[in-house]
Amino acid sequence: MRVLLMTYGSRGDVEPMVGLAVQLRALGSEVRVCAPPDFAELLDGVGVPLVPIGRPVRPTVKGAVTGTAPLPAEGLSQRAAALAAATYDAVAAAAEGCDAVVATGLIPAGAGARAVAEKLGIPYVWVAFFPSYLPSPHHPPQAWPGRPLPPEVTDNRVLWNLNSENVNGLFGEAINTHRASIGLPPVDNVLDHVLADRPWLAADPNLGPWLEPADLDVVQTGAWIRPDERPLPAGVEAFLDAGAPPVYVGFGSMPMRDSDGVARAVIEAVRAQGRRVLVSRGWADLGLIDDQDDCFAVGEVNQQALFRRVAAVVHHGGAGTTTTAARAGAPQVVVPQMADQPYWASRVAALGIGAAHDGPAPTTGSLSAALETALAPETRARATAVAATIRTDGTRVAATLLLAAVNRESPPVPA
Missing domain, CATH: 3.40.50.2000 (Glycogen Phosphorylase B;)
Structure with missing residues (x-):
């Protein structure tokens, strides 16, 4: 055929x-x-x-x-x-x-x-x-x-x-x-x-x-x-091994009008929760805001392997990222920008596996509040249970x- x-x-x-x-x-x-x-x-x-x-x-x-x-x-x-x-x-x-x-x-x-x-x-x-x-x-x-x-x-x-x-x-x-x-x-x-x-x-x-x-x-x-058997880059492995599981932040194929401002907001919000940060550059071209060792920036990476090792996933709410995070049992914060993303944000919230951010422009305060929900033990337990149902x-x-x-x-x- x-x-x-x-x-x-x-x-x-x-x-x-x-x-x-x-x-x-x-x-x-x-x-x-x-x-x-x-x-x-x-x-x-x-x-x-x-x-x-x-x-x-x-x-x-x-x-x-x-x-x-x-x-x-x-x-x-x-x-x-x-x-x-x-x-x-x-x-x-x-x-x-x-x-x-x-x-x-x-x-x-x-x-x-x-x-x-x-x-x-x-x-x-x-x-x-x-x-x-x-x-x-x-x-x-x-x-x-x-x-x-x-x-x-x-x-x-x-x-x-x-x-x-x-x-x-x-x-x-x-x-x-x-x-x-x-x-x-x-x-x-x-x-x-x-x-x-x-x-x-x-x-x-x-x-x-x-x-x-x-x-x-x-x-x-x-x-x-798509089955993904690629190993994680050595730098990512070293960062993961150097401390507690970080929060992953990435917006996939979504550009951002103020990528520097978004990067600052999300990194400060994750730090406010006492967590390390793994920043995915993506089409938004997100970067680090300083040289502290609690942050690490990555490019294209095997999300199937990575999401099993993070504390939470902050993302735009694309179908693929939402499914990959759900399959990995990772709590999610969805910051929807357009198209199908509000739908996936609503599903993440309805299933109790994370939080739907209100609107496309995160601030330190708004994202920190959403992370409190995502990082709660009961959210992690629910995400683990739902992961077992993903076909x-x-x-x-x-x-x-x-x-x-x-x-x-x-x-x-x-x-």
């Missing part, structure tokens, strides 16, 4: 696809990945070829968040058209001889990937990494920039209908213009078209459950976790389902 995996987004959109790629390859399948050029090193590290799509993501996101660089001059509709076309071209070139396409990421990219599957007549699957991305009567959609949802409307089904109208307004013309250029008919509902009839949810059923009853037929596979077979379930789809079978929904 040959499979094409497509994603256009940040590290949190790419990492799960890498996990699925590793599993598929272990089962004897040939895998190709289409993703932003930022992640060539990540794919190269597992021996999976990258077919790059479009512009690098990191400079665009960082410039937009920090104000250091403007967004491209063309409008959103033009950028959507360019992304749909670029995705189609990249996927079409890479999908020759493939038996299925699995896609995620930005809506125009998903439309481009589905167009390739249509032209080739092969199965197409859309995957979401958090429940609130998918239409449901149990949660509202996220608002699109410049198109706020009416605050007086509380019926989630009505809000999702409005969301579909917004998606059509933002991307419909661009996507249908591209479809016409390659000989495909127009689509009336862009969101339904990209999600397809039976989207997958690659999130842990205990950490991020799909709630029934629902109007959408969703298959929850469990989170897609690790998500990629195997997904690979089995994909093989069945290629073979035109109808496998049962996993328990």
Whole structure:
């Protein structure tokens, strides 16, 4: 079996696809990945070829968040058209001889990937990494920039209908213009078209459950976790061995408008709890604020190994980081910035495995208060209990389902 995996987004959109790629390859399948050029090193590290799509993501996101660089001059509709076309071209070139396409990421990219599957007549699957991305009567959609949802409307089904109208307004013309250029008919509902009839949810059923009853037929596979056997760097090992378990602080692929101020706030908050600090630089470019030996800065590191050895994890609330910390039994403080992160913050708090910070801008005081909750013995005990429930077979379930789809079978929904 040959499979094409497509994603256009940040590290949190790419990492799960890498996990699925590793599993598929272990089962004897040939895998190709289409993703932003930022992640060539990540794919190269597992021996999976990258077919790059479009512009690098990191400079665009960082410039937009920090104000250091403007967004491209063309409008959103033009950028959507360019992304749909670029995705189609990249996927079409890479999908020759493939038996299925699995896609995620930005809506125009998903439309481009589905167009390739249509032209080739092969199965197409859309995957979401958090429940609130998918239409449901149990949660509202996220608002699109410049198109706020009416605050007086509380019926989630009505809000999702409005969301579909917004998606059509933002991307419909661009996507249908591209479809016409390659000989495909127009689509009336862009969101339904990209999600397809039976989207997958690659999130842990205990950490991020799909709630029934629902109007959408969703298959929850469990989170897609990439096995990581890399040893921790010698400097990190030495720091861990030099004292009590530190608090890890990192915001992944989230840039920060005031990274120096955020670094000072979080380090002072951790010190106020009498703890050492392990700072992850990430896309926020966090650094140390002085040369005291109770702090250590790290770059890319094996979080699966590291989180088992820390007192708590302070992070942005991406699906991957939340799942990795939960699986390690590490208490969490989630400082949500955007997208799915408020959802994961709410789940961490609801499960009693940490604290949800109020808002995206931590201060020494606000973070210190959240850390008091996370570092309490009862939170550690609850995190340990929840860790035992986190499933690790998500990629195997997904690979089995994909093989069945290629073979035109109808496998049962996993328990």
